[in-house]
Amino acid sequence: MAPKTSADICGMGHSMKRKEDPRFLQGKGNYIDDIVLPGMLWLDIVRSPIAYGKIKGIDSSKALEVPGVLAVLTGKDLEAYNLHWMPTLMSDTQMVLPTDTVMYQAQEVAAVIATSRYAAADGVAAVEVDYEPMKPVIDPFKALEEDAPVLRTDKEGQTDNRIWHWEAGDKEATDKVFEEADVVVRESMHVPRIHVASIETCGCVADFNPVEGHLTVYMTTQAPHAIRTVLALVAGHVGLSEEKIRVVSPDIGGGFGGKVPVYPGYVVAIAASVVLGKPVKWIEDRMENLQADSFARDYHMDAELAADADGKIRGLRIKTLADHGYSDAQAAPSKFPAGLFSICTGSYDMEQAYAEVDAVYTNKPPGGVAYRCSFRVTEAVHCMERVVDTLAHKVGKDPAQLREENFIPKEAFPYQSPLGWEYDSGDYQAAMDKAREMIGYDDLRREQAEKRARGELMGIGVCSFTEVLGAGPSKDFDILGIKMFDSAEVRVHPTGKAIARFGTKSQGQGHETTYAQIIAEELGLPAAHVQVEEGDTDTAPYGLGTYASRSTPTAGAAGAMAARQIRAKAAKIAAHLMEVSEEDLDWEPGKFSVKGAPDRSVTIQDCAFAAYTNLPEGLEPGLEATNYYDPPNLTFPFGTYICVVDIDRGTGEVTVRRFVAVDDCGNIINPMIVQGQIHGGLTQGIGPALFEEIPYDEDGNNLAGSFMDYLVPTSMETPAWETGHTITPSPHHPLGAKGVGESATVGAPPAIANAVVDALAHLGVTHLDIPITPDKVWEVLNEKGVAE
C-alpha cells in the first residue's frame, strides 16, 4: 500500500530510520546504570543458596567491618516499617526480605549498602547466614499430591499448594462433541520455564529527599505510572504520597515483560533510600537476573482435538498445570489469572472448546511474566499448533492442507470464538498462500519424499497462529483495578513543531519514530519535527505501559485521536485565516485548501503559528490535545510461518535451513520497524524452540543460572529470515493497525517443533517437548534405530 504522505512528512508506511538509533549507536543512550547522583550509595543483595529452609540467624558483624559498608538491611529491619511483605500484581503476596524462611534459591535475604559497588559486593560475601535446609517441592505435579507439604503457610486458609483454578468454555457440550467424534488425538506437552534474558538486567536508583518528602525512582520499568500508583498504595503508611513520587523509566535495554513486575530489589533500594535519606543504586548482575526474576511460561498442557474422519476439527479440550513458583507474581490483567490462554482455539473454526488451568506453588522463584507475549498466548498457540499437526498425521493429511480446511473463513469476521473472543478481522488463507508460495511448499514436500527414501531426515513445519493483543477494553481489562486504557498528549508549538507524550514506554520498539509517524500521518507535520517522550510520570499522561503488544493498539490510537482533535481545531483557525467557513475546506496531509480553489491554502504550520498569534474570536489559544483511549476490542493479528529443518543423524543436531514468516498486523506504520520486530521475535522464537530452558534439579538448584548454561541464540544459529506480509486492517483501530511485536515469538517455536516432528513422523514420532536439543533428538534416533 502506497503511503498517503510524502517522504518529507514521513507518515504511515514509510520506512523512516529510527530517531532513537543515533544515540544508541553512538553509545549515548541513558540507561539505568548511567545514572549517577551526588552522594549516591550502592546496594547489593545477599541471596539464598538453598531452595527452602529456615533462617536460624543472620550475622552482619563481619560485613559491617568491610571498609565502605554502611548498613545491612534484613527482613527484621523492614518489619519495623511493615515493608517486609508486598502485594503482587495478581493480588498475591511476596516477601521483600524474609524474617524466618527462604522459599526459593536466589531469594533476597539481606541487603548491603555501601559507598561503592565493590564494597557492597565484599559486604555481601561477608554476611553469614545460618540456614536449616528443608526438602523443597519442585515438581508441580507432586505439589498437588495430598501428602505434599503446604508451602504458603503464611497465607490464611491455604490448605494445599493450589493457587487457583480457572476454566473457559462449556465443559459438558465439549465432552459431548468428543464422545461423538470420529477421531480424537491427544498430546501432552511442557512449555518450560524460560527467561527473557534481556541485554540489560533490572535495576533502579531510588532518591528520597527527606526534607521535601519527595521520592524519585529511576527504574527499569515497562509501566512507570502503574508503579507510581502501586508505590503510593503500598508505602502510604510510611509517608509516601503519589504527588511526591516520580518514577522515571530511562532508556531500557529490552524488557520483554520481565520489567513489568515489582521485584524485591526495587523495594529494598527504595526502603534504603527512605531510611538513609540518600540516593541508593541497585543493579542486578547477570546471574542474579537469570536466577531470581523475569521467568516466563512453565505450562504443562494436555491437549485433545476431536475431529471428523476427514480431519474437520469439532472440539478442543486442554487441561493445564501452571507452575508459578513461590508466588503468583505474574503480570496479567486482574480478571485473567491464566492470561489470554483462551485464544487457544487459534485460527480454526470449531463447535466447542473447553480449557482449564490449575496454578500451583513450588519452591522456585515467582514466574509467569509475559515474555514477548500477550499473557499466555505463546503457551496457547504452541499447544494448539502442535496438536493440529498430530491430527494431520493421524488422518493422513498434509498439515498445511488440514489447516486450510479448518481455517475460519474470511467472510466469518468479526468471528465469535467458542471461548468468547470476537476476532476483529482476518484472512488466514491469504497468509497461508503467500507463505506456501514464498517457500515453494510443494517442491519441498517432493524433496522431502526423495530424501526420506534415501534415509535423510528433513522436516517441514507449518504454524498458522492467531494472536490476541492490545489489552485492553476497560470493561474486561484492569491491573489492580486500574483500567488498561492508554494515553497521548500532543502539543504543537508556534513554529509548527510538536512534542508528543505517551503513557507507554519503549524498551527498544522504536516508539520515538513510530509515534511521530502517527502524528505526521494525522497532522501532516514532518515526523522529524515531532519529539516523542515517554517514561517520566511527572510529564507523561497516565498510561499502563508497554507490554502485550499494546502500544500501537492503545497509545498509538490515542496519539491518532489527539492529533485529530488538533486537526479539528486547526481547521477552525484555517477557516479564520482564509475567511471561509470550515465546511469549505479540503484537507490533505499538512494543508487546508479552499474547495474549488486549491491555490488558496494554509499549512498546518501556518495554523500552529496563528494558534498563538491570530485566533478567531472565542477560540482558546494554543494547539494541543490529550486523549485517553479505551479500545473497543483487542486486535487479532495472525500469520503463517513455514520452516524447513535438516537433522543430523549422527549428532541429533537440528538445523533450520529456511524460515518464511508471513505476518498480517493490519495497516503498517513503519515497514522497516515491523520487519525488525519480526526478525527479533523469530530469533527469540528459535531460542526456546531449540536451546533455552531454566531447569531445576530435585533440590531446587537452578541449572541454567548463567550464560554458560542458558543458551540464547547467536548469529551462528540464526537462519536468514525470509519475511512477507498481507494486510487485513483492524476495523476498530483508528489507523487500522494491530500489534505486531510478539507475533514471531509466538509463532516460531511451534513451526520449528512441527518441522522436527515432521522429519521424524514416519518413524512414529508425534511429539517432542521444546527445547528440542540435540541430545533429545539423538535419543529418539537411537530408539528408532536410525542413528548414524
Place this chain on the structure above:
Amino acid sequence: MRIEEGFTIDAPAAEVWAILSDPRQLSELLPGAEITERIDDTTWEGGMTVKVGPLVAAYTGTVSFMLNEEERSAVVRALGQGKAGMGTAEMTMNSRVAALPDGGCEVTMDSDVTVTGILAQLGRGMTQVVSRRMLQEFVKRLTSALENEAKEAEP
C-alpha cells in the same frame, strides 16, 4: 548425584586400608581436604576446598567414619556449609578395599553427593570431571605415600 569411582593399586590391601581408614592420613592425601579437630570416636571437624572451573568453593563442617575392619569397608558422611553464600554440600560415600589375586588391591568408592547453591548451578557437567581429577591426584599421592612407607620399612 551418584559418583562411582574405583582404582587398583599395586600394594597389599591391609596397607592401603590402614591409610584409608585413618581420617588424618586420608585428609592429607585428598586434595583440598583438611581435618582440624576430633569431636568424638567417629566424627571430626574439618574443611574442604574444591576448584570447579572459575569457582573456588570452600566448605567447613563435619565428617564421620563408620569403619568395618573385617570387610575393610567404610561409610563416610560429610556435611559442609559453604563460605560466602556458597550453599551446602552433603556426601555419603561407601568405600571398600578388596585384595586382588596378584597381591595388589582394588578400591571402590560409591558416593551420593548433594550440593546446593552456585556450585550445583555452575558445576553441573563439570562435577564428574573434577571428581575424577581429584581421584587421580589422590591415587598419585597414595601411591607415593605407600612407596615412601615401603622405603622407610627397608633396612
